[in-house]
Amino acid sequence: MSGPNSDYDPVEVTPLRADEVEAMRDAALDAIAGAHDLGALKQVRLDHAGDRSPLALANREIGALPPQARKEAGARVGQARGAVNKAIAERTAVLEAEQAERMLAEETVDVTLPTGRRRRGSRHPLTMQSELIADIFVGMGWEIAEGPMVEAEWLNFDALNLGPDHPARTMQDTFWTVPAENHVVLRTHTSPVQARTMLTRKPPIYVACPGRVFRTDEYDATHSPMFHQVEGLVVDEGITMAHLKGSLDHLASALYGDGITTRFRPSYFPFTEPSAEVDLRCFVCRGVDSDACRTCRGEGWIEWGGCGVVNPRVLIACGIDPEVYSGFAFGFGIDRTFMFRHGLEDLRPLFEGDVRFSSAFGTEI
Ligand code: DAH
Numbered sequence: 001m002s003g004p005n006s007d008y009d010p011v012e013v014t015p016l017r018a019d020e021v022e023a024m025r026d027a028a029l030d031a032i033a034g035a036h037d038l039g040a041l042k043q044v045r046l047d048h049a050g051d052r053s054p055l056a057l058a059n060r061e062i063g064a065l066p067p068q069a070r071k072e073a074g075a076r077v078g079q080a081r082g083a084v085n086k087a088i089a090e091r092t093a094v095l096e097a098e099q100a101e102r103m104l105a106e107e108t109v110d111v112t113l114p115t116g117r118r119r120r121g122s123r124h125p126l127t128m129q130s131e132l133i134a135d136i137f138v139g140m141g142w143e144i145a146e147g148p149m150v151e152a153e154w155l156n157f158d159a160l161n162l163g164p165d166h167p168a169r170t171m172q173d174t175f176w177t178v179p180a181e182n183h184v185v186l187r188t189h190t191s192p193v194q195a196r197t198m199l200t201r202k203p204p205i206y207v208a209c210p211g212r213v214f215r216t217d218e219y220d221a222t223h224s225p226m227f228h229q230v231e232g233l234v235v236d237e238g239i240t241m242a243h244l245k246g247s248l249d250h251l252a253s254a255l256y257g258d259g260i261t262t263r264f265r266p267s268y269f270p271f272t273e274p275s276a277e278v279d280l281r282c283f284v285c286r287g288v289d290s291d292a293c294r295t296c297r298g299e300g301w302i303e304w305g306g307c308g309v310v311n312p313r314v315l316i317a318c319g320i321d322p323e324v325y326s327g328f329a330f331g332f333g334i335d336r337t338f339m340f341r342h343g344l345e346d347l348r349p350l351f352e353g354d355v356r357f358s359s360a361f362g363t364e365i
Pocket of ligand 1: 188189190191231232269271272305306307308328329330331332
């Protein structure tokens with residue numbers, strides 16, 4: 001019969017051997033050090049400090065030891081578990097701090113960084129109006145022509161049958177350049193582009209000439225010393241006033257909407273014969289109950305521009321045979337057209353460069 005196993009050596013109980021406990025602790029410490037985020041550390045905690053971890057299992061063996069051996073083994077395992085728990089707590093603190101720092105860095109909003117958004121500029125409303133008009137002409141198969149704003153007196157007046165003593169020269173108050181003997185003016189209308197076109201090209205001619213013109217007018221709600229016109233010129237065989245009327249009616253409805261036509265009133269321009277003033281059908285009341293209409297002031301019609309059949313004297317001055325060719329011409333204000341289309345009662349904002357005004361018209365679809 002054997003007595004109590006007083007020789008029992010706890011070192012012989014494998015999981016409780018000092019080297020085994022140390023190995024378990026070291027494995028746990030290595031795994032903790034190697035956990036690079038909180039998720040990995042959670043798994044390490046389960047593996048090395050959880051209920052089924054080697055150290056927890058070793059701890060359970062202690063109860064099976066003889067009492068005299070328990071103390072030492074308990075201290076050994078307890079210290080190892082303590083070291084592991086401490087390492088886990090420290091690693092947790094480090095990883096939590098790192099995570100907080102990373103979140104702060106990643107979620108930082110630097111309000112001083114320049115934004116990708118640029119303030120959109122906008123084109124000048126008159127440039128857009130002018131291009132819209134040009135597009136309508138191009139749609140009719142016409143070409144766009146341009147001429148200089150500083151113009152020869154002869155082209156601005158003489159070629160257009162406005163000779164030096166012609167009373168109609170005073171119809172347009174002219175800016176003259178110095179010295180006067182150079183006979184150079186700021187063009188008073190776009191009509192000299194007619195002469196330039198006829199002098200340089202052979203018919204058939206179908207051109208529109210938008211541009212800036214100058215007159216010594218007062219600057220007020222409806223006048224400006226600088227404004228914009230568009231000139232139309234057709235020279236071909238068999239051209240009549242009917243073609244002129246048809247072209248203007250098309251233009252009027254393209255700009256102001258279906259059903260807006262034109263009417264002619266007899267007038268005088270030296271460069272056309274016969275000549276007419278063109279009126280637009282009022283696009284607000286359309287001629288119905290006009291008495292109450294504030295736009296046309298009861299007329300049913302609105303003054304738009306001048307027109308006529310090209311005077312044969314102009315054709316001759318520009319080298320075109322009036323026996324073969326005839327033509328029509330017209331001119332109207334682009335600024336006025338813009339004002340009508342947008343209900344603007346004062347033209348001055350068009351020339352004063354306030355971007356808040358321009359940007360409101362910056363996009364046209
Ligand atoms: N040039 C004229 C003006 O500025 C407008 C005009 C009238 C142009 C009749 C024309 C035309 O071509 O035929 O007042």
